[in-house]
Amino acid sequence: MQKFTRVTGIAAPLMKANIDTDVIIPAKRLVGHRRDELGAFAFEAHRYQPDRTDNPEFVLNRPRYRGAKILVAGENFGCGSSRESAVWALAGFGFRCVIAPSFGDIFTNNAFQNGMLLIRLPSEQAERLAAALESCVDPTMTVDLERRVVTEPSGTEMPFEIDAELRQALLEGRDEIGMTLAREAEILAFQERDRAARPWIYRPRPGSTPAA
Amino acid sequence: MQPHPRTLFDKVWSSHVVAELAGGVSLLAIDRHLLHDLEGGPSMRRIAERGLKVHNPELTFAVPDHAVSTAPNRRADSTPNSSRLLREMKDGSEASGVTYFELGTDSQGIVHVIGPELGLSQPGMTIVCGDSHTCTHGGLGALAFGIGATEVMHVLATQTLRQTKPKTMRVTLDGKLAPGVAAKDVILATIGQIGTGAGRGHAVEFAGTTIRAMSVDQRLTVCNLSIELGAKIGMIAPDDTSYSYLAGRAYAPHGELFDRACAHWRTLPSDADARFDVEHAIDASRFAPQITWGTSPQDVIAVDQRIPDPAHETDPQRRQAMEAALAYMGLKPGDAIEGTPVDWVFVGSCTNGRLSDIREAARVVAGRKVAPNVRAWVVPGSEATQREAEREGLDKIFLSAGFEWRKAGCSMCAGINGDTVAPGQRSVSTTNRNFVGRQGPNARTHLASPAMAAAAAIAGRIADARKLS
Numbered sequence A: 001m002q003k004f005t006r007v008t009g010i011a012a013p014l015m016k017a018n019i020d021t022d023v024i025i026p027a028k029r030l031v032g033h034r035r036d037e038l039g040a041f042a043f044e045a046h047r048y049q050p051d052r053t054d055n056p057e058f059v060l061n062r063p064r065y066r067g068a069k070i071l072v073a074g075e076n077f078g079c080g081s082s083r084e085s086a087v088w089a090l091a092g093f094g095f096r097c098v099i100a101p102s103f104g105d106i107f108t109n110n111a112f113q114n115g116m117l118l119i120r121l122p123s124e125q126a127e128r129l130a131a132a133l134e135s136c137v138d139p140t141m142t143v144d145l146e147r148r149v150v151t152e153p154s155g156t157e158m159p160f161e162i163d164a165e166l167r168q169a170l171l172e173g174r175d176e177i178g179m180t181l182a183r184e185a186e187i188l189a190f191q192e193r194d195r196a197a198r199p200w201i202y203r204p205r206p207g208s209t210p211a212a
Numbered sequence B: 001m002q003p004h005p006r007t008l009f010d011k012v013w014s015s016h017v018v019a020e021l022a023g024g025v026s027l028l029a030i031d032r033h034l035l036h037d038l039e040g041g042p043s044m045r046r047i048a049e050r051g052l053k054v055h056n057p058e059l060t061f062a063v064p065d066h067a068v069s070t071a072p073n074r075r076a077d078s079t080p081n082s083s084r085l086l087r088e089m090k091d092g093s094e095a096s097g098v099t100y101f102e103l104g105t106d107s108q109g110i111v112h113v114i115g116p117e118l119g120l121s122q123p124g125m126t127i128v129c130g131d132s133h134t135c136t137h138g139g140l141g142a143l144a145f146g147i148g149a150t151e152v153m154h155v156l157a158t159q160t161l162r163q164t165k166p167k168t169m170r171v172t173l174d175g176k177l178a179p180g181v182a183a184k185d186v187i188l189a190t191i192g193q194i195g196t197g198a199g200r201g202h203a204v205e206f207a208g209t210t211i212r213a214m215s216v217d218q219r220l221t222v223c224n225l226s227i228e229l230g231a232k233i234g235m236i237a238p239d240d241t242s243y244s245y246l247a248g249r250a251y252a253p254h255g256e257l258f259d260r261a262c263a264h265w266r267t268l269p270s271d272a273d274a275r276f277d278v279e280h281a282i283d284a285s286r287f288a289p290q291i292t293w294g295t296s297p298q299d300v301i302a303v304d305q306r307i308p309d310p311a312h313e314t315d316p317q318r319r320q321a322m323e324a325a326l327a328y329m330g331l332k333p334g335d336a337i338e339g340t341p342v343d344w345v346f347v348g349s350c351t352n353g354r355l356s357d358i359r360e361a362a363r364v365v366a367g368r369k370v371a372p373n374v375r376a377w378v379v380p381g382s383e384a385t386q387r388e389a390e391r392e393g394l395d396k397i398f399l400s401a402g403f404e405w406r407k408a409g410c411s412m413c414a415g416i417n418g419d420t421v422a423p424g425q426r427s428v429s430t431t432n433r434n435f436v437g438r439q440g441p442n443a444r445t446h447l448a449s450p451a452m453a454a455a456a457a458i459a460g461r462i463a464d465a466r467k468l469s
């Protein structure tokens, strides 16, 4: 997993609320493409014109936001399906960090597990940041996870909150499977106790033919 | 000392905590891990590549559903991508000892349909699957939720998950449903009332007399749309309806073990004075058959209502979203939604692809013909459902009306297997998502109950099923 310490880059505003995972990556792209190929299909329905040339109206296609690493989005970003490919598509597009007032639950989990930093900022702050990106000359800003600070293009700093363990995992690029397997003895002890208390859980076996 | 009153969710959650980790995260034991074709094979391969084993293959079950063809004469390689995905999932299952439900057997079907149907899903279990509609299994009193691909690997390798405990919410639905009102209408109307963001960060318990009176199939439909309420988890307390549903199912406990399990299940319902972080009380007796008009499940009205006018909306963001939805759907504010011509009708999915749903649609269709402008499909949720429906002669009803009667799978719900609605075409669908492009690029989806979908197929337009039955 890629570490996240400090990222400086172009930030793009996409302030529509409830951008769901079907918008981020259409379902039809989930088969037949590897996860590292999905960036090409991020926001597909909005990004391209019918002839598959770039839609100049779409904010991420505007020259000033090309190569953006940071996305500033509206509330409930990433709602909808559990597909982790939404995170892969965003990462493939080049994003390392999304800032929004709120995020879809499952999307939040998926993002952290792929080294993508999600920052929650109150609506007014996110709106103000988006407006600043639109009006400034160069929409480049910095996200510093070590210091837990977002630096706006103007140089103004905004602190943000983040769960301590998630922050640590992102900083170290640590994988959760490894962390959990270190607790194997605890897992086995739990299962042994549980097997005695709820034996039916551990003995699923087909009885008769299933009925509808 | 009186024990602290607890909710159903709290009881199931706390009995599965293996360890409390830093930052309010719990390591939760997982009782059932369900794999579907999009993630199953690749996840097992990635685990093997890392030199890891499946921790508890006996608690892991794999079934092909999303990518498979639903054509009556289908094979594993009938769709361009299913061939590789199914081969990989089958091989991975065999190599690691995971149970694989083969195409062409009674156990195959949509993962959220076969779980309950086979008795794999039981009250008080933690059930996960790499699919957001895993909340469906909450209809039997399980703590079930969708996970991402990295979490799928985590469960495969450790049989646990790291989770932050959500807050709790209770949605109490009281009252007797009016004739012609289905479980789907109940949950759509609820979402319409409290919004698609209402459940965010919460585990929702559906309670009340309306829910108590429901069959397990109906409860599964209600819980299926928990994620459309914003909640990863939706649950309904188990009761005698649930226990008799499970008795005798293939993977449910049998004999003495069933009695022991049942005694445990009876301890699960929320204590009378348990507290929830948020409560909603809704009178369900006033619900009418619902139909969505927009591109979010909360964009929903009763079939006899008019399409809402964004001009009357005060929140500018909401107004904009409504305008965009109406433009996408090709609808005009103020028009009656009833009578809108349709091109497609789809009865199926993990929302409404169970036997009772197919019966409900068949009752409307019986002795009638599909309108000439409409293509209509029934895709049973599982092969067992299909077989049972055929035993009852329901396939004949649909076929002689002009419906296609197909094989089990997700099909047109998300169009991943290539079953899609053509651009600009309008479909009435018993699925759970009317998002932009969900059923195909520029497809216009109206969510409704099986009876309402059947009525649209017959009328050739959006119709009030009550007038047909």
Ligand code: SF4
Binding pocket: B065, B066, B110, B111, B112, B131, B133, B349, B350, B351, B409, B410, B413, B414, B431, B432
């Ligand atoms: S039927 Fe639809 S919602 Fe259900 S699992 Fe399949 S694709 Fe997902």
